[in-house]
Amino acid sequence: MIKMWLIVRKELALVFRQPAILRMMILMPLMQLILLPLAADYEVKNINLQVIDQDHSSYSRSLTQKLGASPYFKLVEANGDPAMARRNLEQNKADLTLNIPAGFEKDLIRESETALSIEADAVNGNKASLGCAYASQIIGDFNREVREKLMQLPRFNDFPVIEVRSSFWYNPFIKYPLFMVPGILALLVTMVGGLMAALNIVQEKEIGTIEQLNVSPLRRYQFLMGKLIPFWFLGMVSVTLGLIVGYLVYGIVPRGSLLTIYFFSAVYLIGALGVGLLLSTLVDNQMQATLFAFFIIMFFVLMGGLYTPIDSMPRWAQILSSFNPVTYFIRVLRFIVIKGSGISDLLVELRSMLLFGIVLNVLAVMNYRKRSA
Amino acid sequence: MKAIEVKDLTRKFGDFTAVDHISFDVSKGEIFGFLGANGAGKTTAMRMLCGLLKPSSGEGRVAGFDINLQSEEIKKNIGYMSQKFSLYNDLTARENILFYGGLYDIPYKELKIKSERLLDRLGLGPYANKLLRDYPLGWKQKLAFSVAIQHQPMIVFLDEPTGGVDPITRRQFWDMIYESAEGGLTVFVTTHYMDEAEYCHRVCIMVDGRIAAMDTPQSLKKKYESQNMDEVFRKLARGAVRSPDVPGRGKR
Structure with a gap:
């Protein structure tokens, strides 16, 4: 000892x-x-999003605005030009491209069905997948708003709706x-x-x-x-x-x-x-x-x-x-x-x-x- | 009982035989010099005797204990000073003495008194609280020797203790060795300074891991018709295969 x-x-x-x-x-x-x-800090903010709007309708504009208003996204100018959008992606000026095809609004109202596409720069996989997830969520919200507006939902919904509200325990923020x-x-x-x-x-x-x-x-x-x-x-x-x-x-x-x-x-x-x-x-x-x-x-x-x-x-x-x-x-x-x-x-x-x-x-x-x- | 008895001691590193079947013994109170060029196997042999290295074969007893089986018993009865300076540069002289003394179960009170006496004897009293890194090399070596024998071992092993030290300090160092040997301490010392070989009671000259000659300096000089030990050594080492320029593999 x-x-x-x-x-x-x-x-x-x-x-x-x-x-x-x-x-x-x-x-x-x-x-x-x-x-x-x-x-x-894993939180992904300031994802550079460019929107190629080939529809130029009020719906496509309001969707773009909604995305731009979210704290996750920063809109990058692409002038609706696919070639420029591709260049932006290559030069790291943009992380995510949302394509709004021509006829978006028309299809949405008449056919009640339409498609959008998102392209993500997946070099940073985390950013890409989170960006896509955020964008889908916002588009989903947008979709619901559109439906509410178009269908004039009854006061009591015919469709059962499950709303998920998450709360984070132990570390609430x-x-x-x-x-x-x-x-x-x-x-x-x-x-x-x-x-x-x-x-x-x-x-x-x-x-x-x-x-x-x-x-x-x-x-x-x-x-x-x-x-x-x-x-x-x-x-x-x-x-x-x-x-x-x-x-x-x-x-x-x-x-x-x-x-x-x-x-x-x-x-x-x-x-x-x-x-x-x-x-x-x-x-x-x-x-x-x-x-x-x-x-x-x-x-x-x-x-x-x-x-x-x-x-x-x-x-x-x-x-x-x-x-x-x-x-x-x-x-x-x-x-x-x-x-x-x-x-x-x-x-x-x-x-x-x-x-x-x-x-x-x-x-x-x-x-x-x-x-x- | 002899202080050291060795028979056919051998150490191999792979295919290289650093020490090749050496046998000798050392009496109590003797100053036994182990001479040889770099790489001749001196340090390897010494490390086996001190229980720092396992022999490949052969047997031996140091202070009466078996070098193969009782190396920890041997360690209680020997002192050791390596060619690398092995006191702590960031401790003071006094702290070094107390630290190493404590490892040998010297009761603290006794150690305290002895350490002050030792510091006085070395004339280090006024500098006892200075870190060792500020000491001149000669002082350090003298202190290292004193620390190595402060627990009054039966045998002290000195591995090239005077390397890099000026001639005056070397002389003083040997005076200390003589003094201790007169008190009954057995000294086993390796060196490649041939003038130091003259100070030994008996020397053993190693060439290529084997013992080339072993006797008193006087007899060796007579036998090889030489003026001094340097000449004896040259005559014996002439046939060496291992060049002194090749770094000694036994030095590990």
Whole structure:
């Protein structure tokens, strides 16, 4: 025990004497937490829409107006010229083209049936599909208005009508920062803890001090625990800083208790540090460690549900993401912050985090060699 | 009991035999020099004795413990100073002493008293709270040696301890080694400074992973009809296959 604390004390002294590292560990995550949630906004606004109106009727004009009035669309001039519309699409001036064929109004009134076509630039698939969906919705509304006007619906409708009114629970205004801040915080805590611990140990390998430790009676677990504890502490500090930034910049007050957040952070960090410790036993220098960490972090980010909901991933990807400790921490933080969940609601995640913590650290100790083979 | 006994110790890295069936023993209190060109296998041999590297074959005992099976026991009884400077540059002299001392179960109170005495003896008292990165190399090396033996090990292993140090400091460094050996410490030292070989009680010259000669410096000079150890070494190393220019694979 005493020897473990020797390492802890030494480590803390070293961290606080390397201002560059300290700065990096505190300032960089904070900057990211301030900037990323603002940038990582999925909401698609300002879709550039051009309308090729070949009908020039009052109906086609009123449909165009209705689309232009929506906050999602910005009308782009195409002068009803299909060639120009195509050019606009190619030059990224327009994202969506709505074709209103000649005879639109006539067909609509006489035949009660007509067709429109939408062309979307699907390079940005998300924008294209959302744009089409918004446009269809507005056209649907328009359609209903037209029918009401033309048919003079009776006071009591002959047709049963189901109207869907959605309300968003827990995050009623779908505020993206409320969703992104806990996710990004989870990732930052992982990086501060895991990556820093890994780089720290590998640095000792590079400068050769680790050999002096390996030739002493210091035991493997004493060494690794001595490394884990200080970075666990720093990880908890970065959780605190993250919560402060979330409050000051985005006004986020966790609905659940702070105690729950710290409890889960404490458990999770053991696993995150386990990743770092294990990584440090697998590589020889900081370059290898950084390269390795780069891939691990890609996996953590893309398979952790930070941006893409895990529920909409294919089955195999869902299975993969269940082996990603960050997945659980992102979910837990979101649940506590947005929904106010308590420990009893998150027992499954707690179990997984504990398992990660134990398995990864045991592997790290087993894989650490005081004597090379 | 001998401090070190080694029989047919061998280490291979792939097809490359860094250390090839070496056998020797070292008595207590002896200053034993391990000489050789870069890549001759000195460091590899030493790392096996210290429990940092597994031997491919052969056996040996260090401080009475088996190098194959009891490497952790050996570690309690030896000191080690590598060719890479291995104290922490961002800790002060005092912090380094207390940190490394603590790893060897020296009770804290005792350690505290001893560390002050050590700082005084090295004349570092006034600088004890300075970070080591501001120390001149010679001071660092002397401190590293003192730290390596502060837990009073039976044997100390020094891997090219005076590399890059000026002649005066080197001389002082050897005075420290002598002083410790008189107190009963066994010193196992690798070097490629041949003048330092003269300071050893007995030297072993490694060529291409094998022991080419082993005796006292006086006998070796007589046997090879040489004025000094440098000449002895040249005569023995002339037939070396491994060029000193090739980076030593044993250095890992």
